[in-house]
Every structure is written in C-alpha cells, then in structure tokens.
Amino acid sequence: MGKMIRLFVRVRSKRPPQLPLDMPAFQEFQRIAPDEFVIPFFCSNINELLTRLQDVLEGEIIETWVEPLQLLEGESKSLHGDITLSDSLRLSTTFSFGSGKHPTTRLCIDLLKEVLTHRNIKTLFDIGTGSGILALFALSLGVEKVLAADIDFNSCKEALMNVVNNSYQEKIIIVQANHLVGKRNSFDLITANLLKDTIIKMLPEFPLLLKKEGLGIISGLTEEQLGHIDFQSFGLLLQLLKTESGWAAGLVQKLG
Numbered sequence: 001m002g003k004m005i006r007l008f009v010r011v012r013s014k015r016p017p018q019l020p021l022d023m024p025a026f027q028e029f030q031r032i033a034p035d036e037f038v039i040p041f042f043c044s045n046i047n048e049l050l051t052r053l054q055d056v057l058e059g060e061i062i063e064t065w066v067e068p069l070q071l072l073e074g075e076s077k078s079l080h081g082d083i084t085l086s087d088s089l090r091l092s093t094t095f096s097f098g099s100g101k102h103p104t105t106r107l108c109i110d111l112l113k114e115v116l117t118h119r120n121i122k123t124l125f126d127i128g129t130g131s132g133i134l135a136l137f138a139l140s141l142g143v144e145k146v147l148a149a150d151i152d153f154n155s156c157k158e159a160l161m162n163v164v165n166n167s168y169q170e171k172i173i174i175v176q177a178n179h180l181v182g183k184r185n186s187f188d189l190i191t192a193n194l195l196k197d198t199i200i201k202m203l204p205e206f207p208l209l210l211k212k213e214g215l216g217i218i219s220g221l222t223e224e225q226l227g228h229i230d231f232q233s234f235g236l237l238l239q240l241l242k243t244e245s246g247w248a249a250g251l252v253q254k255l256g
Ligand SMILES: C[S@@+](CC[C@H](N)C(=O)[O-])C[C@H]1O[C@@H](n2cnc3c(N)ncnc32)[C@H](O)[C@@H]1O
Pocket: 096, 097, 098, 099, 100, 104, 105, 108, 127, 128, 129, 130, 131, 132, 133, 134, 149, 150, 151, 152, 155, 177, 178, 179, 193, 194, 198, 220
C-alpha cells in the first residue's frame, strides 16, 4: 500500500457547515473566522484529491497542509460468502463498523442492489461510512463518484485502507465530518446506517443534499422506530421497506 495522508483543507464559504466542533474527534476542526473552517480529508494522492474537491465542497480552498498517517494493522478478508456481495471486494474491519455481518448493513446492501439495478445512480453520499463497505459495494456496481463521511478518525483511516486495497481511490473522497459537509443538490443517492437520533437530526437535510428525485437508504433503526417516522414531513416518500431480525431499513425518495 502507498502513503496514506490526512489532508487539512481550509475553506472559505458563505454557507459554512455546522460541524460538530464540540466533539473530541473534531478538536482539530478549528473555525478560523465566521466563514472559514478546516476539514480533514483522507487520501493517498493529494493532487488527485484536490482536483476533485470542488465537486463536493461549497466555497473556496484557501490553504492546505498534510499529516502522514500510520498504517493500521487490520486483517483484510474477502467478503464473498459473508454476504453475497462481490467475489472481488476485500475489507478490513478491525477499527470500524461494517463487516457486512450486521443486519443493518445487510439491509442496506439489499436495498443498494435493488436501487443500482433499476436506477442510474452516478453520485453517492455515504454518511457514517465506517469500513467503507456500502461505498465500496456501490462502486463495484458502477457508481461513479462517492463522498464518504465519518466522524470517527479510525473509521476514516480504515475506510481509506479498504478503498486503496480495492483500487477505488480515484472515485471516492473520504472526509472526517458529518452530513453537513456535503454540497447541496449534488447526490443521486444517500446511504445512512446510523442511530435513530442521528438519522432524525439529518433527515431535514436529505432533500437539500439530493438532486431531483434523488433517493435515500436509511438503516440502523428498529421496525418500530422506523414506523414512527413521518417521512413526508421531511419532504421524503417511503418507497420500500425491508426488515430483518427486528431491524428495518427504508428506501426514500425526495418529493417534488
Ligand atoms: C452503524 S455504523 C455503519 C457503518 C457502515 N456504513 C455499515 O453500514 O455497516 C455507523 C457509523 O457512523 C459514524 N457516525 C456516527 N454519527 C455520525 C455522524 N453524525 N456523521 C457521520 N458519521 C457518523 C460512526 O462513527 C460509525 O462509523
């Protein structure tokens, strides 16, 4: 594996994302001025990443600096057999969630398969990427560009390792951030396998992040929790529901 780097990007924007500055993971996330902030990206090739950043970032890049990352000692396993995923994808999940064995991940994979066989999905925002499993699966089925965000440092690092090991580094951008980092009206599909309260906080942003008729895959909730969400009040229509062992995942579409 080549070099792994954390690239800090100082951005000036009229619409600075409300990043969770109070969280320990974001201590480095200094807001320099009301309209300036710093975002850590994870990459293996800085120049290549910089050429693609404007696709996902609102605002102007003012400054960048780098920090080399130590490789993790995770064990990389083939996913074939664990879930009927792909013969070729290999994943390490020592420091992150997303081995494909948890029902919440499997439900997302099932919905991803449905969506990617019936719709032309070019851009994906994978929120809470963990090991990067959903992003990698989507890329293996032909999605062209992915923004993968996770608030956890080690998850971002392991996701980058997995991306590099599967040679998808030119199609994905990994950022240590929450959903607010995404550029508006940019995504055909959002995947979010997260805790209920986190999902509820994010739902109002989904229609803003999605393109017209864009789709969302929401997982991490129990059947009862999902049943209580009034998707229409968030500008979304529930199109399909899948359940397994008390967990539920929904496919939603942006209304209007
Ligand atoms: C249940 S795991 C899902 C991993 C993988 N996407 C999967 O489906 O198996 C949730 C991930 O979301 C991250 N996370 C939690 N809250 C978040 C937030 N507000 N924004 C971005 N990521 C978040 C966690 O660090 C964790 O890696």
